[in-house]
Amino acid sequence: MARIDQLDPELGASLREKYAIVGVGETEYLRGSGTTVRAMAVNAVRNAMADAGLGPGDVDGMLSYQGADSTLSTFVSADLGIRLNFYMDVMGGGSSTEALTGIAMGVIEAGMCETVAIYRSMNGHSQTRIGGTGARAVAPVVGEFLHERSYGWQSAGQKFAPTFLRHMYDYGTTPEQVAHVKVAHSHHASNNPKAYYKNRVTVEDVVNSRMICKPLHLLDCCVETDNATAIIVTSADRAKDLRQIPALIRGVVGRVSKPRADLHYQAGPISTVAGHYAGPRLWRNAGVGPDEVDVTGSYDAFTFTTMLQLEDYGFCKKGEGGDYVSNGTTFLGGRRPNNTSGGHLCEGYTHGIAMVVENVRQLRHEADDSCPIGPDGKRQHTHDHSEGGCRQVKDVEISANLGWATPGTGSAMVMRRGV
Amino acid sequence: MSDTINAEYLGMNLQVDGLDNSNLAYFKHCAEHRFHLQKCDDCGLIRYPVAEGCSWCGGGKATWTAVDGKGEVHSYTEIHHAIQPAFKAYTPYMVLVVDLDTQKGAPTEHEALRIIANLVTADGVLAPPDVVAGVGIGSRVRMVFTDIADGMAIPQFTVDEDAEQPSAPWRYPAE
Numbered sequence: 001m002a003r004i005d006q007l008d009p010e011l012g013a014s015l016r017e018k019y020a021i022v023g024v025g026e027t028e029y030l031r032g033s034g035t036t037v038r039a040m041a042v043n044a045v046r047n048a049m050a051d052a053g054l055g056p057g058d059v060d061g062m063l064s065y066q067g068a069d070s071t072l073s074t075f076v077s078a079d080l081g082i083r084l085n086f087y088m089d090v091m092g093g094g095s096s097t098e099a100l101t102g103i104a105m106g107v108i109e110a111g112m113c114e115t116v117a118i119y120r121s122m123n124g125h126s127q128t129r130i131g132g133t134g135a136r137a138v139a140p141v142v143g144e145f146l147h148e149r150s151y152g153w154q155s156a157g158q159k160f161a162p163t164f165l166r167h168m169y170d171y172g173t174t175p176e177q178v179a180h181v182k183v184a185h186s187h188h189a190s191n192n193p194k195a196y197y198k199n200r201v202t203v204e205d206v207v208n209s210r211m212i213c214k215p216l217h218l219l220d221c222c223v224e225t226d227n228a229t230a231i232i233v234t235s236a237d238r239a240k241d242l243r244q245i246p247a248l249i250r251g252v253v254g255r256v257s258k259p260r261a262d263l264h265y266q267a268g269p270i271s272t273v274a275g276h277y278a279g280p281r282l283w284r285n286a287g288v289g290p291d292e293v294d295v296t297g298s299y300d301a302f303t304f305t306t307m308l309q310l311e312d313y314g315f316c317k318k319g320e321g322g323d324y325v326s327n328g329t330t331f332l333g334g335r336r337p338n339n340t341s342g343g344h345l346c347e348g349y350t351h352g353i354a355m356v357v358e359n360v361r362q363l364r365h366e367a368d369d370s371c372p373i374g375p376d377g378k379r380q381h382t383h384d385h386s387e388g389g390c391r392q393v394k395d396v397e398i399s400a401n402l403g404w405a406t407p408g409t410g411s412a413m414v415m416r417r418g419v
Numbered sequence: 420m421s422d423t424i425n426a427e428y429l430g431m432n433l434q435v436d437g438l439d440n441s442n443l444a445y446f447k448h449c450a451e452h453r454f455h456l457q458k459c460d461d462c463g464l465i466r467y468p469v470a471e472g473c474s475w476c477g478g479g480k481a482t483w484t485a486v487d488g489k490g491e492v493h494s495y496t497e498i499h500h501a502i503q504p505a506f507k508a509y510t511p512y513m514v515l516v517v518d519l520d521t522q523k524g525a526p527t528e529h530e531a532l533r534i535i536a537n538l539v540t541a542d543g544v545l546a547p548p549d550v551v552a553g554v555g556i557g558s559r560v561r562m563v564f565t566d567i568a569d570g571m572a573i574p575q576f577t578v579d580e581d582a583e584q585p586s587a588p589w590r591y592p593a594e
Contacts, residue, residue, distance in 0.1 A: 132502045140432040146442060147468040150433060150573050151537050152498060152506040153514045161496030162516045169494070169556050169589050211499040211511075214591040260474055265516050265533045266467065270494060 005277075012251065012285035019105045020239040020246035020418060023052025023232035024357040029196040029348030031125040033226035038071040040228035041121035042079040048117060048230040049080070053243035056081035059232065061116030063104060064089045065096035065351070069128035070121050085113035092255075094299050095405035096120070097231070097353040098413040099254025104233040114234065120353045121228035130224050130349055131155055144262070156301060156406075157216050163407040164215050164304040167271040170319070173307070175215055177322035179206035181303035181338075182219050182345050184331045189342025191332070191391035193369045196223050197346045200387060206303070220303040222344035229353045231360070239418065246418035247360040250398075251285030253278045257409040264408025274410035275312030275402065282313070282400075286414035290315045293414070294396045295362050296336055297355035299404035300343040306330075309402040309410065310338070332385040332393065340367060340391050352403045356413070359399035363417040368392040426568035430505030433567065441469045444483060449572045452564045454488050456532070457481035465522050467532050475526055486532070488562020489579060490519040492588065493533060497551060509545040513538035515576055517560055539565060539575040546577075554578065555588030 025047025027033070027040045041064070049059060059082050062073040066089065073087035086107050090096065097118065104116035124130040132155035141149045153159060167173050183203055189195035201219060209218040239246035256278035259267035283289050290313065298306040298313075303325075311321030315336070324330070330338040341347045341358040348354065361367035371379040371390050381392040396417065403411040421443055424435040435442050441457070445468075448455040458465045461478030465486060472479055494516045501507045515538055518531035525531075538546040538554055543565035546554075554560075559582035564572040578584075 137503045138430070140434050142434045142436060143439060143442065144468070146433060146435065146446075146573075147535060149431065149503075150428065151514055151535060152429070152501060152503055152509075152512060153496075153535060155502045158496060158498055158502065158514065162494035162514070165496065165591060166494040166556075168591070175592070211497075213499060214495075214497040262470065262474065263468060263535075265494075265535070266474065266530065268527075268529045270516070270533075 007280055007284050009284060012281070013287060015105055015109065016250050016285070016287060017248040017416065018236050019108065019233060019249045020236050021101070021231050021249065021356070021360050021415065022234055022239045022242045022244060022246050023048040023054060024230070024360050025051050026229040026354065026357060027227055029194060029225045029227050031225060033123055033126060036071070037069070037121040037123055037228070038075050038079070040226070041071050041076045041119050044121065044228035044230040045076060045080060045117050045119050048232050051244065052232050054115065054232065059115050059117050060085040061104065061107060061113035062087040063100045063116055063118045065092045065100060065120055066122070067091065067093060076119065086116070093351045093405055094301060095255050095403045095409050095411040096351060097356050098252050098401055098403050098411035101233055101249065101413055102252035102254045105249065105252070108235060115238065116233045117230055118233065118353070119228060119230040120351050123226040124349050125224040126226050157221055158213050160302065160305070160407055161213050161216060162265065163270050163273065163308070164302070167304070167308065168215060170269070170271045171322070173322035175207050176203050177326040178303045178307050179203045179220070180326040181300060181306045181330070182206045185300060185339050185343045185345045187385070188332055188337070188340045188391060189346035190387045191370065191385065191389055192341050192347060195342040195347040196225050197342070216302055222301050222349050223346065225348035227348050227350055229350045229357060231353065231356060236418070245364045247363045247415040248418045250287060250414040250416050251282055252411070252413045253282045253285065254411045255405065255409050256281065256411065261408055264406060270407070273308045273312050273407045275309045278410050278412055279313040282412045282414065288398060288414060293336060293398050293400045295340065295359060295393050295399045296330070296338045297359050297399065297401040298338050299352055299355065299402060300339055300345045301404060303345070305404045306338060308407070309404060313402055313412065332391060337393055340393060356401050359401055359415060362393055362396045363399055363415055365392060365396065424568070424571050426571040428567045429503065431503060433571065435571070441471060445469045446571055448483070449564060449574055450570045452572065454486050454562055454574055455483045456486050458484040464526060465532060467534060486519065486521050488519070488574065489582070490517040490534070490560060492516070492554065492556050492558045492560060493518045493531070494556060497591070511548060511551055512545045513551050513554060515560065517576055534574065536573070536575045539563060539577050541577050543575055550578065555590035557585040558588040559584055
């Protein structure tokens with residue numbers, strides 16, 4: 001065993017609950033935003049600052065992630081009147097939010113700045129299509145990509161599919177089991193007015209939708225949308241003076257990878273994903289295990305990504321992910337709902353950051369848009385999860401987000417409801 | 420420095436940069452219908468795809484080595500909705516993950532030289548639907564090449580007619 005695989009159980013606790021997410025915000029999920037990624041990013045960060053009760057003089061750090069399809073912190077900060085003590089714009093997709101949250105904690109801890117806004121802004125439908133069609137499909141094929149794109153192997157779904165099929169081969173996982181991920185998230189989205197797709201679907205709808213690339217049907221794949229989303233990270237001490245109940249960060253891991261991050265099919269069982277490596281470090285840092293988690297945000301670029309991560313982070317035994325996502329556990333009203341917003345399959349696509357936003361709202365006990373408002377101005381949750389109803393999970397204390405870049409790379413974060 | 424290779428293939432512009440010495444060497448062999456990979460001078464393991472160091476031990480020196488192109492399908496995807504426009508005429512086409520017999524089970528039982536390529540006919544054209552329908556996990560394949568331009572070819576796989584095939588290779592269950 002390599003030295004880096006030996007986890008000291010005593011380490012990992014030093015920053016536990018010392019930092020928090022104190023503000024969240026987003027723009028509407030659209031196909032055709034009619035505006036620039038800069039304008040959307042500014043609106044999302046402004047919304048997150050207002051949510052937290054922070055003004056331009058209170059935010060001095062900024063982080064963003066993108067795939068050569070977005071705007072930069074220099075422009076977004078200037079448009080908000082923010083003078084930065086720290087910023088960085090990094091490359092990356094679905095494994096970024098949790099990793100950047102960890103970076104934000106680190107730079108605040110190092111005294112480099114006080115409060116960090118993290119955003120992702122993309123016209124994922126109307127400009128740079130996340131599904132890979134359009135400009136990305138006709139760009140010259142160079143360097144490493146000669147060994148991939150030359151074979152018509154380019155989009156995320158095409159490149160992940162051999163992992164998904166091999167899991168079916170190795171463990172007998174069925175398309176119908178995995179289709180329940182879409183079914184669950186569609187039920188959740190029907191209770192989320194923000195969601196792009198709010199219609200509930202059935203297992204039959206999923207497995208009868210047209211084939212994209214085996215084993216992925218159209219409804220196994222997420223939606224492409226235009227959107228910007230932002231979160232704000234600061235110290236738990238500073239959070240006490242702010243507007244919202246803080247989501248305290250118990251532990252993060254960032255871009256943990258299987259061997260051979262260049263082409264993960266070269267290493268290990270290909271039906272095992274990065275969560276196998278990330279899980280022990282995540283739970284060590286968080287000081288809790290999967291059993292103590294009340295709600296999950298397992299990345300759903302595809303139905304299979306949700307299933308594979310829940311399995312490899314230890315929410316069920318290896319090979320039993322198909323059962324786990326189809327036995328009711330992950331539905332609202334189940335033991336541990338996943339992606340209560342409807343996630344990327346239904347709400348909209350943000351490379352993971354919206355799943356963190358949803359869990360922050362769950363931890364605040366404010367993830368609801370329809371229950372009656374009581375005399376204290378807060379929603380009186382009915383926990384009736386029927387269509388168009390409540391989506392707040394009862395008595396949520398601990399959440400876990402599981403971000404996915406590829407089968408070979410993932411990030412994760414555990415949060416706890418503050419006071 | 421060498422000239423950059425510019426080739427057109429299925430509507431794509433494939434470029435091997437004149438500075439990219441490792442890929443130039445790889446595709447030079449391919450153009451001669453020879454499959455050569457880098458073998459680490461330190462640990463002796465062959466690696467795929469082309470790289471600038473040994474992905475298993477970090478060793479910096481390697482020697483181009485002839486590798487036999489026979490193997491078995493480890494996994495695959497069958498693409499019905501093509502992203503790149505010129506592939507649409509060939510759907511459904513297959514992308515294979517093939518475990519070569521060479522170095523199978525190394526460095527551990529979970530690894531192999533897993534080569535990415537399409538299922539093609541013996542003359543290197545994307546396989547027609549009736550051929551695609553007969554291939555799955557466990558199918559035996561052999562390497563052939565698709566010629567793209569002078570000095571440029573890419574490795575591919577075709578059904579190995581001389582090999583013993585599984586009676587029913589594993590296919591995605593919902594046909």
